[in-house]
Amino acid sequence: MVSSGPKQATADTWWLPRGVVALRGRIFEKVNGDRTLTLPNARYGPEVFERVYAHPAANGRSAGAGLSDLFWYWLSPGPEVHQEHLEPGERYEDVAAATRRMLAGNSAELSAAAARAVARVLDTVPDTRISLVRLRDLVMPAWAEFAYELVFREPCPPHARDLITAHSTDVINALKCTGLRHPRRRARLTAYLRERVAAGDVRHELPASLSLPEQVHFLQGTMFNTAVVQLSEATAHVLLALARHREVQRRVAGSPDDDRYLTHVLDETMRLYPLFGIAHRITTGDIPLDEDTTLPAGSVVCFSYPAYHATGYDRPDVFDPDRWDTLSAKDAHHIPFGVAANRPCPAWRLSPLVLRAAVREVLRRFELDSTASHTRSNPHRAPCLLIPRGLSPEPRRLDALRAFVRVRDGVEDVTRGVRQLVLGTVMVLHARRLRPAARYFEEPPAGRCPVAHGNGGNR
Numbered sequence: 001m002v003s004s005g006p007k008q009a010t011a012d013t014w015w016l017p018r019g020v021v022a023l024r025g026r027i028f029e030k031v032n033g034d035r036t037l038t039l040p041n042a043r044y045g046p047e048v049f050e051r052v053y054a055h056p057a058a059n060g061r062s063a064g065a066g067l068s069d070l071f072w073y074w075l076s077p078g079p080e081v082h083q084e085h086l087e088p089g090e091r092y093e094d095v096a097a098a099t100r101r102m103l104a105g106n107s108a109e110l111s112a113a114a115a116r117a118v119a120r121v122l123d124t125v126p127d128t129r130i131s132l133v134r135l136r137d138l139v140m141p142a143w144a145e146f147a148y149e150l151v152f153r154e155p156c157p158p159h160a161r162d163l164i165t166a167h168s169t170d171v172i173n174a175l176k177c178t179g180l181r182h183p184r185r186r187a188r189l190t191a192y193l194r195e196r197v198a199a200g201d202v203r204h205e206l207p208a209s210l211s212l213p214e215q216v217h218f219l220q221g222t223m224f225n226t227a228v229v230q231l232s233e234a235t236a237h238v239l240l241a242l243a244r245h246r247e248v249q250r251r252v253a254g255s256p257d258d259d260r261y262l263t264h265v266l267d268e269t270m271r272l273y274p275l276f277g278i279a280h281r282i283t284t285g286d287i288p289l290d291e292d293t294t295l296p297a298g299s300v301v302c303f304s305y306p307a308y309h310a311t312g313y314d315r316p317d318v319f320d321p322d323r324w325d326t327l328s329a330k331d332a333h334h335i336p337f338g339v340a341a342n343r344p345c346p347a348w349r350l351s352p353l354v355l356r357a358a359v360r361e362v363l364r365r366f367e368l369d370s371t372a373s374h375t376r377s378n379p380h381r382a383p384c385l386l387i388p389r390g391l392s393p394e395p396r397r398l399d400a401l402r403a404f405v406r407v408r409d410g411v412e413d414v415t416r417g418v419r420q421l422v423l424g425t426v427m428v429l430h431a432r433r434l435r436p437a438a439r440y441f442e443e444p445p446a447g448r449c450p451v452a453h454g455n456g457g458n459r
């Protein structure tokens, strides 16, 4: 069964946002220089994508790519100890093991912790009238509390939740070019974590090969940014998909004990709206592409998740959870958490568990409705109407609210597109000037300084 959501919002028919997005894409490509290959492409299909991604020489993470300066800039402070950006080696292994320790846990307890955290934010939403929210903003404090509990094994105080939420929001807004970085906002979380780490409050062994300031940055980057941002984005995507496909939503809500269908909904959401647009690697040896062509060492390979996820499916651009009735996520072109052979996401087990718990908690209390557009990057933070269960809104009022969401989304899309172009350009230029990754790798390993915020020029 294929569900029919509302028509793509006005954004798809207005020329300005599309032109802006295309121009922005070209600017970002330029940052990287010329030795870039994006896979899959017209010549090298999904099989080459899989082979190259899993190749042992596709293992460089940061050194040697212009793109790294941009990611390090966005992720600071401490991008040099962020697990995603560490080069392979002992430090990487040490950090990856610490992340695994923090994400490990009993499935039922993790699900219950997620449901509790989401319940706390939902308690703040009125249950006697319809509310218009942005789903990402609504759930981010819940995931901040959840991540805090993973690290400190105690309930999260509001002050810490607010610091984590402010930091994660700042990083994701900068990454999406909807806002500039605010280094001082980020520094407030660093200062808080520094005190807690120094006091020995972290309830896990931290990476021993890192100094105390580096351990703080590791926690800040991986547990209090990536974990919070990814779970918030994924929750916003799946809830928005349900809000736009009401019969899918009814089926999920009507079968609270059937995890199978909800798993299909999650798989389909992450297939169509993967959180990573592109993951990149720098090659450290030659990789054959076909009989005649070899990709030389030092190339930057961009693995396009949306392009790969669109291959091998019938009607790939249609949201159809039922396609997973006959497909196995293992055999299909489906890698929402990366590829097993090359640094997959350490939260591949935890994330679906806690996302299911979060979705159940929301649907238990509210019906969702949205006429906003749904794109992979969701820069609008997923506008949605929350209708308390048991409330029967007057149809005319509901129609008016739905029309408002659609029109506002269309208008915002245009203004946001221009804003993203301007802010994106400012940040690209600033990152090029600061060259955080390039400067770090130019120094001999013994003398390397932690990468600072590069304060000052971006506000």
Ligand code: HEM
Residues within 6 Å of the ligand: 083, 084, 085, 096, 099, 222, 223, 226, 227, 228, 230, 231, 234, 270, 275, 276, 279, 280, 335, 336, 337, 338, 339, 342, 343, 344, 345, 346, 347, 351, 352
């Ligand atoms: C639905 C939620 C999530 C999705 C879809 C997701 C997706 C991904 C993907 C596709 C990668 C691999 C990218 C590549 O090949 O470079 C990745 C890596 C990573 N993810 Fe996640 N992620 C999610 C949640 C999380 C959470 C909760 C954490 C918690 C810490 C996390 C931490 C990381 C880290 C540290 C890496 C880098 C792995 C490495 O290089 O060793 N992710 N994630």
